[in-house]
Amino acid sequence: MAKRPVPHMPFALRTASDAPAPSRTLIEQAYTQLRDDIVEGRLAPGEKLRVEHLKERYSVSAGTLREAITRLASDALVVTEGQRGFRVAPIAxxxxxxxxxxxxxxxxxxxxxxxxxxxxxxxxxxxxxxxxxxxxxxxxxxxxxxxxxxxxxxxxxxxxxxxxxxxxxxxxxxxxxxxxxxxxxxxxxxxxxxxxxxxxxxxxxxxxxxxxxxxxxxxxxxxxxxxxxxxxxxxxxxxxxxxx
CATH class of the missing domain: 1.20.120.530 (GntR ligand-binding domain-like)
Known part of the structure; x- marks a missing residue:
């Protein structure tokens, strides 16, 4: 018996894992802007980084912003709060x-x-x-x-x-x-x-x-x-x- 052809999956049915990754250029730009704002004090030590607010400020998607914040956490300029998000690292x-x-x-x-x-x-x-x-x-x-x-x-x-x-x-x-x-x-x-x-x-x-x-x-x-x-x-x- 001949095998039935596998139907083509419409684009709308693709999983989230198939979505394109954020542009590395956009991530780099967001990282640089965030880093400069932290270093120069425009984002104050201890300030909570609210992704929904900041994505508008930097004109990027939430995914791009989270990638940039993760890099800043690796630089110790941002600290994680478990399930509560991120804050600018304190200074002392x-x-x-x-x-x-x-x-x-x-x-x-x-x-x-x-x-x-x-x-x-x-x-x-x-x-x-x-x-x-x-x-x-x-x-x-x-x-x-x-x-x-x-x-x-x-x-x-x-x-x-x-x-x-x-x-x-x-x-x-x-x-x-x-x-x-x-x-x-x-x-x-x-x-x-x-x-x-x-x-x-x-x-x-x-x-x-x-x-x-x-x-x-x-x-x-x-x-x-x-x-x-x-x-x-x-x-x-x-x-x-x-x-x-």
């Missing part, structure tokens, strides 16, 4: 001190190795990053986002002579968390700090091959923002938002 002085100590250990060690082993391509990358950053210092109002990008580029260029992709990945994550606190520190009234001179000192010592002095200058630079912010918190001149 103790966390800032922990992040700072880890950055000092990793970055100064990587800088020393980069100065020892970095060749002409490394020197060129550092010089180009330094020139681009210098052109944006002191930081102009309304251009902090660009400065942050150039600042990250300069720090990564300094460490790029040390061939360790994992070091750069970890430090990039720590840098994002540090930037959250810098958003509050930069608004402190009466703070006296010449970031350009700090960068210039690191650059000069690195290019001169003086690894010990370069490492000390980098450590002082990394600790400057946390020291200012923690002092202001202890003196009651500023409060970190708790969200809710």
């Amino acid at each position: 002085p103790e966390e800032l001190e922990d992040i700072t100590q880890l950055r000092v250990q990793l970055e100064t060690g990587a800088l020393r190795l980069s100065i020892r082993s970095g060749g002409a391509p490394w020197r060129q990358a550092v010089e180009e990053a330094w020139q681009a950053l210098s052109a944006e210092e002191p930081i102009a109002p309304g251009r902090r986002r660009l400065w942050e990008q150039l600042n990250l580029r300069f720090h990564e260029a300094l460490l790029s002579g040390h061939d360790s992709p994992w070091t750069l990945r970890v430090l990039r994550l720590l840098s994002r968390h540090s930037e959250r606190y810098r958003s509050y520190a930069i608004q402190l009234p009466g703070s006296i700090r010449n970031v350009h001179d700090e960068h210039a000192e690191i650059f000069t010592y690195a290019m001169a091959g003086q690894e010990a002095r370069a490492a000390l200058a980098l450590e002082a630079h990394i600790r400057a923002t946390p020291d200012l912010l923690i002092a202001a918190l202890r003196e009651g001149r500023v409060q970190l938002p708790e969200g809710g």
Whole structure:
């Protein structure tokens, strides 16, 4: 007996698993926008991330937004609440001190190795990053986002002579968390700090091959923002938002 032909399944009867996955480009865009809003404080620490509300804000589907939020949870910028959804990760002085100590250990060690082993391509990358950053210092109002990008580029260029992709990945994550606190520190009234001179000192010592002095200058630079912010918190001149 001849087999009956299998009827063609109409598109309307396909299962949910057959639906196309969210565009990776849309997920990346939503991730970047969410990350920037968290880092810059537009989404406050502890704030609940309501998908139905945020999908309108970022003009993406709920599925795309959940994918982006999941990535942010992997970056520790978002925390999960079991079946209750997601919240922006809280911030605290103790966390800032922990992040700072880890950055000092990793970055100064990587800088020393980069100065020892970095060749002409490394020197060129550092010089180009330094020139681009210098052109944006002191930081102009309304251009902090660009400065942050150039600042990250300069720090990564300094460490790029040390061939360790994992070091750069970890430090990039720590840098994002540090930037959250810098958003509050930069608004402190009466703070006296010449970031350009700090960068210039690191650059000069690195290019001169003086690894010990370069490492000390980098450590002082990394600790400057946390020291200012923690002092202001202890003196009651500023409060970190708790969200809710």
